[in-house]
Amino acid sequence: MEWKPDKDAGVPIYIQIAKELERQIVLGVLSPGTSLPPERVLARRFGVNRGTVSAAYEELRAKGILQSWQGSGTWVSRDLWGVKQMPNWYTYTNGGAFLPAYPLAKRIQDACFDSSIINLAKAELATTMIPSLIPTPPGEENGIRLELGYAHPKGExxxxxxxxxxxxxxxxxxxxxxxxxxxxxxxxxxxxxxxxxxxxxxxxxxxxxxxxxxxxxxxxxxxxxxxxxxxxxxxxxxxxxxxxxxxxxxxxxxxxxxxxxxxxxxxxxxxxxxxxxxxxxxxxxxxxxxxxxxxxxxxxxxxxxxxxxxxxxxxxxxxxxxxxxxxxxxxxxxxxxxxxxxxxxxxxxxxxxxxxxxxxxxxxxxxERKSWNNQQERMSRYLLEQQQTMVRAMHKHLSDYAVWNEPGGSYHIWCRLLAPRDEKELLDDAVREGVVFTPGSVYGAEAGWLRLTYSWECPANIEEGVRRIQKVLQQKKQ
Ligand SMILES: Cc1ncc(COP(=O)(O)O)c(C=O)c1O
Structure with missing residues (x-):
């Protein structure tokens, strides 16, 4: 998603813009000599007034990072010592044999780290289900003695x-x-x-x-x-x-x-x-x-x-x-x-x-057998209850919009929309509404499929998350 200043950050907007431009220059996204957009264009892009952009440019001019000439616009300084020596990180980070994550997957990942968003995308057990205490084995009453050397290449x-x-x-x-x-x-x-x-x-x-x-x-x-x-x-x-x-x-x-x-x-x-x-x-x-x-x-x-x-x-x-x-x-x-x-x-x-x-x-x-069996039993009951909660919520809110399966295991429900939508747009609307799911195209499915995960959220959030998805689908229908 394109960077935007945060009006609630408590930092003046022009400083935020100046810092962002400086960051892009240091990373090589904007290389020395690159022309910057006219103030009014950048102002429109960031949703601020022209004077704010003007103040940001002035700030960077004062530091010698930008230069401008009446009638010729504003550009990144060519003779800026710190920046001139800087490798072009932009080309490096866009090269390399290992490809970056797909944009839609990246968008979901970002939303998954925002705890204010109800998460029906994360394929993870709720923290309450993760065993946190390791029973102290006999002979180790003073705590577990960990060996901290390099492990065997095949594993301990x-x-x-x-x-x-x-x-x-x-x-x-x-x-x-x-x-x-x-x-x-x-x-x-x-x-x-x-x-x-x-x-x-x-x-x-x-x-x-x-x-x-x-x-x-x-x-x-x-x-x-x-x-x-x-x-x-x-x-x-x-x-x-x-x-x-x-x-x-x-x-x-x-x-x-x-x-x-x-x-x-x-x-x-x-x-x-x-x-x-x-x-x-x-x-x-x-x-x-x-x-x-x-x-x-x-x-x-x-x-x-x-x-x-x-x-x-x-x-x-x-x-x-x-x-x-x-x-x-x-x-x-x-x-x-x-x-x-x-x-x-x-x-x-x-x-x-x-x-x-x-x-x-x-x-x-x-x-070890006992610990595994305990966890298995807890998990199978937990996942059943979570799935039942999600299915109930789906019957209540999504039956006019989708059909789905109810697998006998795992974390997800695979759901097909009766009227396929643009997935990126749907995901953006959902995130704005405070819920995230995984569009099927992330897994190479044709348009109109969603994966909804019930392993992570509490029952109340599952219900609310499904309701929010209905709201987004409803808005699109109108
Ligand atoms: C089918 C499948 N295989 C492998 C993995 C990778 O799991 P991990 O590397 O956490 O063991 C995942 C993670 O979601 C998965 O869904």
Missing amino acids: PRLREALAVHLQENYGIHASPDEILVTSGAQQALHLITLCLLNPGDAIAMEGPSYSYSLPLFSSAGLRLFRLPMDENGIVPEAVYELHREHRIRMVFVNPTYHNPTGTILSKARRSELLDICQELRLPLVEDDAYGALTLAGSPKPPKPIKAIDKTGAVLYVGSLSKTIAPGLRIGWLVGPRSVVERLADAKQQMDFGTSSVSQQFARRFV
Whole structure:
């Protein structure tokens, strides 16, 4: 969003404008010699009177940052010592192989950090649901003694051992600690895969829509993305054949359980069909299971992860504690053949010298059976009540405007507007009304889809947030 002065900031407007211009000059957005807009044009853009802009320009002229000449306008000084030496940060920050976040995603992110806005976009457990106290284990009555050295490149051995047990007991996945790499969230596991196992120009297949479209992570790695069509049972596995024939697919990415954003579950039959196809084509299959443990109380358990039926090592399984325990721990993992784990661990070591050893020590306690089971039980009841609140509010306020599903797990409701709107405009109106959600295009969906999250806000705010969305939709209808 374009910068505007803040009339309530308690700082004179002309000073705010002068500071903003100076900031842009220092960053290289406005380079030496650049002409500035005439005072009346800038005044209109900022919604202030011309005299205010004039005072800001005068302030910068007095510092030698701007120059002007009667009839020739105002420009950034060419011989300004501090600025003249400054590298052009604008071109640097707009270059680089790693792409910036998409503008709509950035807009949502900004709104998510504004606590005055009701947040139906944030995919995070409410802070009350995050276990804050770690029970002191026997023999450590004087508190937990943390080891603070660099962690093992693959992750703390004791955490990997605990994860091997955890994966076996809760997901039916057999893996030895050597086949597990601890990462900084599932995100880093996905990133390492794109950087270390694929090359620029490679084609990959993924669900459409998909969480993976929300980040330019794959485009940054120069990959070509192709969509696997979906229905209410997840992706259609045979579509892999066609994509492979046409584009020589090198890897398949799926999020089969409580898919983000649609909430669908890939059926058991399709899981084995997809695995068979990938094995036949000798294609690695990345299974992102960030939401797999989030079944709502009373809903049937989803089928086992594909990794649990993988006998050949085709699946790279990605998991995380972000959605079940706490995203701030930044603990995720990848399970795969030893050679892959070692290659990725080597890259990770070069990038960050291993995931925080402090987080890993806490994480080990959270995945221990008793602590995990307690959290699971609390979470499944909490998520059910939260979803019920949202669905009630949607029936009350949105039934004339949208249709939606009610997934048996996870944090979101995927909702289709009966009359699609311009998504950017809708989001802007919603943020002005004090509520934020995620437009479907962020995940590569066609126009008219919204993802509404019920994991973060209290019931009263969920109800109010949905009411505000109705208000915005109603205004547009008139
Ligand atoms: C499907 C999916 N995968 C991976 C992630 C990344 O999670 P984290 O890096 O916090 O473990 C997210 C986060 O929202 C997600 O929705």
